[in-house]
Amino acid sequence: MQIFEKKELKKRSDNLSDWYTDVILKAELADYAPVKGTMVIRPYGYALWEAVQEIFNRMMRTRGVENAYFPLFIPHSLLEKEKEHVEGFSPQLALVTIGGGEKLKDPLVVRPTSETIMYAMYAKWVHSWRDLPILINQWNNVVRWEKRTYLFLRTTEFLWQEGHTAHETEKKAIEMALAAFEWYRQVFEDYLAIPVYQGIKSAAEKFAGAKTTYTNEALMPDGKALQSATSHNLGQNFSKVFDIQFAGRDGKMEYVWQTSWGLSTRVLGGLFLTHGDDNGIILPPKIAPIQVVIVPIESKHVKKNALQSARDLFLYIEPLKKELEGKGIRIRVDSSVESLGRKFNKWELKGVPLRFEIGDTEVDSNIIKVARRDTFEKFNIQRSDIVAYTERLLVEIQKSLFEKAKKFRDDNTRDAATYDEFKKIMSSTRGFIRAFWCEDAACEAAIKEETKASTRCLPLNSRPGLEHEASGVCVRCGKPASHRWLFAQSY
Amino acid sequence: MQIFEKKELKKRSDNLSDWYTDVILKAELADYAPVKGTMVIRPYGYALWEAVQEIFNRMMRTRGVENAYFPLFIPHSLLEKEKEHVEGFSPQLALVTIGGGEKLKDPLVVRPTSETIMYAMYAKWVHSWRDLPILINQWNNVVRWEKRTYLFLRTTEFLWQEGHTAHETEKKAIEMALAAFEWYRQVFEDYLAIPVYQGIKSAAEKFAGAKTTYTNEALMPDGKALQSATSHNLGQNFSKVFDIQFAGRDGKMEYVWQTSWGLSTRVLGGLFLTHGDDNGIILPPKIAPIQVVIVPIESKHVKKNALQSARDLFLYIEPLKKELEGKGIRIRVDSSVESLGRKFNKWELKGVPLRFEIGDTEVDSNIIKVARRDTFEKFNIQRSDIVAYTERLLVEIQKSLFEKAKKFRDDNTRDAATYDEFKKIMSSTRGFIRAFWCEDAACEAAIKEETKASTRCLPLNSRPGLEHEASGVCVRCGKPASHRWLFAQSY
Numbered sequence: 001m002q003i004f005e006k007k008e009l010k011k012r013s014d015n016l017s018d019w020y021t022d023v024i025l026k027a028e029l030a031d032y033a034p035v036k037g038t039m040v041i042r043p044y045g046y047a048l049w050e051a052v053q054e055i056f057n058r059m060m061r062t063r064g065v066e067n068a069y070f071p072l073f074i075p076h077s078l079l080e081k082e083k084e085h086v087e088g089f090s091p092q093l094a095l096v097t098i099g100g101g102e103k104l105k106d107p108l109v110v111r112p113t114s115e116t117i118m119y120a121m122y123a124k125w126v127h128s129w130r131d132l133p134i135l136i137n138q139w140n141n142v143v144r145w146e147k148r149t150y151l152f153l154r155t156t157e158f159l160w161q162e163g164h165t166a167h168e169t170e171k172k173a174i175e176m177a178l179a180a181f182e183w184y185r186q187v188f189e190d191y192l193a194i195p196v197y198q199g200i201k202s203a204a205e206k207f208a209g210a211k212t213t214y215t216n217e218a219l220m221p222d223g224k225a226l227q228s229a230t231s232h233n234l235g236q237n238f239s240k241v242f243d244i245q246f247a248g249r250d251g252k253m254e255y256v257w258q259t260s261w262g263l264s265t266r267v268l269g270g271l272f273l274t275h276g277d278d279n280g281i282i283l284p285p286k287i288a289p290i291q292v293v294i295v296p297i298e299s300k301h302v303k304k305n306a307l308q309s310a311r312d313l314f315l316y317i318e319p320l321k322k323e324l325e326g327k328g329i330r331i332r333v334d335s336s337v338e339s340l341g342r343k344f345n346k347w348e349l350k351g352v353p354l355r356f357e358i359g360d361t362e363v364d365s366n367i368i369k370v371a372r373r374d375t376f377e378k379f380n381i382q383r384s385d386i387v388a389y390t391e392r393l394l395v396e397i398q399k400s401l402f403e404k405a406k407k408f409r410d411d412n413t414r415d416a417a418t419y420d421e422f423k424k425i426m427s428s429t430r431g432f433i434r435a436f437w438c439e440d441a442a443c444e445a446a447i448k449e450e451t452k453a454s455t456r457c458l459p460l461n462s463r464p465g466l467e468h469e470a471s472g473v474c475v476r477c478g479k480p481a482s483h484r485w486l487f488a489q490s491y
Numbered sequence: 492m493q494i495f496e497k498k499e500l501k502k503r504s505d506n507l508s509d510w511y512t513d514v515i516l517k518a519e520l521a522d523y524a525p526v527k528g529t530m531v532i533r534p535y536g537y538a539l540w541e542a543v544q545e546i547f548n549r550m551m552r553t554r555g556v557e558n559a560y561f562p563l564f565i566p567h568s569l570l571e572k573e574k575e576h577v578e579g580f581s582p583q584l585a586l587v588t589i590g591g592g593e594k595l596k597d598p599l600v601v602r603p604t605s606e607t608i609m610y611a612m613y614a615k616w617v618h619s620w621r622d623l624p625i626l627i628n629q630w631n632n633v634v635r636w637e638k639r640t641y642l643f644l645r646t647t648e649f650l651w652q653e654g655h656t657a658h659e660t661e662k663k664a665i666e667m668a669l670a671a672f673e674w675y676r677q678v679f680e681d682y683l684a685i686p687v688y689q690g691i692k693s694a695a696e697k698f699a700g701a702k703t704t705y706t707n708e709a710l711m712p713d714g715k716a717l718q719s720a721t722s723h724n725l726g727q728n729f730s731k732v733f734d735i736q737f738a739g740r741d742g743k744m745e746y747v748w749q750t751s752w753g754l755s756t757r758v759l760g761g762l763f764l765t766h767g768d769d770n771g772i773i774l775p776p777k778i779a780p781i782q783v784v785i786v787p788i789e790s791k792h793v794k795k796n797a798l799q800s801a802r803d804l805f806l807y808i809e810p811l812k813k814e815l816e817g818k819g820i821r822i823r824v825d826s827s828v829e830s831l832g833r834k835f836n837k838w839e840l841k842g843v844p845l846r847f848e849i850g851d852t853e854v855d856s857n858i859i860k861v862a863r864r865d866t867f868e869k870f871n872i873q874r875s876d877i878v879a880y881t882e883r884l885l886v887e888i889q890k891s892l893f894e895k896a897k898k899f900r901d902d903n904t905r906d907a908a909t910y911d912e913f914k915k916i917m918s919s920t921r922g923f924i925r926a927f928w929c930e931d932a933a934c935e936a937a938i939k940e941e942t943k944a945s946t947r948c949l950p951l952n953s954r955p956g957l958e959h960e961a962s963g964v965c966v967r968c969g970k971p972a973s974h975r976w977l978f979a980q981s982y
Contacts, residue, residue: 031612033562034569035599040612043557043627050558066534067541071524072563072601072632072648073585078525091592094564096601098586099647100636108526110563110587110601121522121531130828136534141563141632145591156590157563337621 088208199457579699
């Protein structure tokens, strides 16, 4: 066996897709697993997922949503109950047919999502309006068989949260669906620094079994959209099928109104695609497991001085680390035996927002050399100013990454008045297109067939005013159309 | 559909097993799911699991163990690589044979544990001593087909953590295995208030593929032992099979030394069995999702006064709640529309350590009526003393629950000099028996066949001094025996 040598990272500027896979492997975010279409999320990648979990748990608690756990295995008969739902998922199911050495009479489905098993339980738990709302979320793994897979973005097994609520009235259900939708926007924009368009899915693109699907759509640097988290108003579709009834305040039996909403590890794929350069990924400070890496620069003097220098460095760095940690800043001191060059490369690859270099010179002059990952700017900062400076710089990097991504997204959102224009954009720059569409599914399918672009959403508030725009004609068929929809090719 | 009526809880004093199932369902800790042998962990039960996760994550971080995620599906061929391991798990496997509508050429195993898939990756990641140690844990779901299942204690699917580490030397691996073993003792004794005997498993009872298995054994109130968390020194058994080699400091290739260790939702079953009474479960304060429930006692006066009273109560309770929360105490105010009697029953059933009753009388006299769940004692506490008093009482309850359980365990740990004595104990009081055993597997199997008692462990430090006891003769066959082992019937 040979000693491992890190090969140079593929260039993002050459090919985004090649770079993406390469950087995920080299930055040790994930790795391919033995079963095709599955992957290992390595500790550095998983720390990002844990950060998302912490952020989202905090949001859910503000409305009293609680975590629980429902089984992995669903009887096939349960899944079959809701017609649209089973049709939507059937081609993607993994089936357990042998258990404990015996062939099972009824094969078990490995959950692709948990509506059916959860609602079978809700039917058992809900009796009166006093039992409502039910506000339950679970963090788990789901399986959807995929032919073509892509690290984080499309894998046979993935991790996610799925929130499932039941309410007395449709109004309360919609409020909940919209609250989750807004939490997702905050996760993307305020933490991952990924701007999103918020809107409603077309009938063809909505969740199998939903009345309305609310979606957050982000634009990746190659001009393709990433559907990033969806929230569904399920109406009474499932409650009627699963017989989730309650005695209302007036004593009459009614079906509950439901929502479901999910956010998966796919968002991490969006994060890696959005912020990066030829040196690696760039992590927004709010989500970065390590916000500042301190690299001690050991003295090149004779041995005796080197020892003295190492001790001085340690005595200089330790209180600095403590002080920054006291402000809630996540620090790593890299005292490994690697060369300086390798250390710099490693932490740039891994996208740590700030690097501090501290050597004899810095100790003697009481300064710290600060390098900013996103711009490569370097600053010499007085020791006495470093805490306030770091806090300010982390805020600044967060903001700057978002604005850069937003500018790209806005620059690549175009109106198309004619189908020729539409096709021309989709065969060159791609990006989002805003265009009138007649809302006929056949026309939508034809556009997808001819341009690879699907309806991403009917935007809600992304360009204020425009949603009340006078109606027009469908960009493809010329029939009357009430709204401009957002189109894009997608992951 | 009828309005749900809570039926009376079965008596723990009549039948522990019936009570156990009943209290888990009624306290809404878990429920049976549609697939036989699986269960739903409801929010109140899951909050306990989240508390265990938080505690254990904190412990793992002290040694730099990081969380990650490996796939659910393992190729059957991987599992087959380690002979003992596959033999141990084969009868319990769930197999996916159909994926995406097609029959799979190679069936996939739903992980019963992750040694094989993780170590296939470790072989890819480890090259030099610089890559060691690998310190990875994952929190996930595993599936082991079970014929007879029992809520929390034995279910086809369960949640757990599995730590898997790889080291340069056996010494370091053993240090790690012992550290996890000690963390488990702390989880049980210091948080769940469950005393454990710590020891080593016999060859027949150890983990399939391990060199040594360290186990924590608790005693349940029916005299049966619960194996609660195990830590394994895997030696080089797996590294040789999976070819996990590294270039050592001397440049020579060596196989890594490994450990694995796991703690599952089964411990919650142990928690519910250990602490409880005819009124419900009793939660140790350190693990309780709610430590204090405040029940406002609304005035029975005329309407106008009632409103005034409710406002006064609110103004009295809110600052109290804030003050206690400021000390890190977990509070719930129960302002629901239920009757007082139902509220008291509900929170007793759910085992909340302390209940505060606050009504007009208490507001007027500036006192709080405190009821202690474990002893039913009631105290009138001055408002000014309540914070310090609550903190003290929570510590006191934690200690008292542990001591009560420990006394029971100690009282039910007996020495047996003859096999008649052994059999008599096992057919009456049960509990732990300390007895000399020849360490012959045939003798161990015979004892199990004849008394239902298995070797639980060779205790390490549970009764200091005794482990160095002069040798004796095997309690069953009379052959020479070097050690007294702990025997018990087990869950």
